[in-house]
C-alpha cells in the first residue's frame with residue numbers, strides 16, 4: 001500500500017503570514033513565508049526559539065490557518081476547507097511525529113502503528129509494518145502499551161506510526177529528541193530511505209547533526225526564511241546558526 005501521490009510539490013506555502021492575537025499583544029509568528037517542498041525531499045527547518053518553526057509546520061499541515069497567504073497540500077488549496085475536509089485530506093496523505101507523541105494509551109505498539117492506515121480505510125502492509133517496528137528497535141515490544149514504555153520508546157512508536165503508512169508527506173517536530181545517538185541515526189537513515197522512495201519530509205530540529213541528514217535546511221528568524229543550505233554538514237549548519245544568533249543579538253541590542 002502506498003498513499004504517495006504524483007504531485008510535484010506536495011507542500012507549498014505562498015506568502016504565508018500568521019499573526020496570533022491582536023492590537024498591542026499581536027505576535028507575527030510568520031511574516032511572509034514562501035517555500036516549495038518538492039516530492040522526494042527531506043527538509044529541516046531551524047531557527048531560534050520563537051522564530052516560527054512550529055507555526056510553519058502547523059500552517060503547512062492545515063492544523064492552523066494562516067492570517068493571509070496560501071497553503072497547498074498534495075495539490076489542494078487549504079483555503080476555505082472545513083475541519084472535516086482537512087481531516088480527510090490529512091488522513092489520506094499526511095503523517096506526524098510531534099513532541100507530544102499522541103499515542104492511544106489503550107492500544108499496544110502494533111495497534112498504534114497501524115491505526116492511521118485503518119482510519120484512512122487502507123489495509124496496513126503487515127510486512128512493512130513489522131520492518132518499520134524492527135528498524136526502530138521495538139520488535140520485542142509490539143504487545144506493550146505506551147504506559148509500559150520509556151519516553152524514548154514512545155517516541156519510536158510515534159516514528160513507526162508516521163512512517164508505516166508511507167503517506168506522501170511526513171511532518172516531524174524534533175522527532176529524535178528523546179533518542180540515544182545510535183537509535184536517532186537509525187531513524188534518520190530510515191527517513192532518508194523513505195524520501196528516496198518518494199515521500200516528502202519536513203522536520204523541525206534544533207540539532208545541527210540531525211539537520212545534516214536533510215537535503216535542505218531552511219533557517220527562520222522572526223517568522224522569515226533568512227537563508228538556506230543544500231546538503232550541508234553539521235559544522236556548516238552549526239556555523240550558520242551561530243551567525244544568525246549573533247545577528248539576532250545585535251539587532252536586539254540596537255532596538
Ligand SMILES: Nc1ncnc2c1ncn2[C@@H]1O[C@H](COP(=O)(O)OP(=O)(O)OP(=O)(O)O)[C@@H](O)[C@H]1O
Nearest residue numbers: 020021027028029048049050051052053054055056
Ligand atoms: N497560540 C499562540 N498564541 C499566541 N502566540 C503564539 C501562539 N503560538 C505561537 N505563538 C507565538 O508565535 C511565535 C512563534 O512560535 P513558534 O512556536 O512557531 O516558534 P518555534 O520557532 O517553534 O519556537 P521553539 O523553538 O521555542 O519551539 C512565538 O513568539 C510564540 O510565542
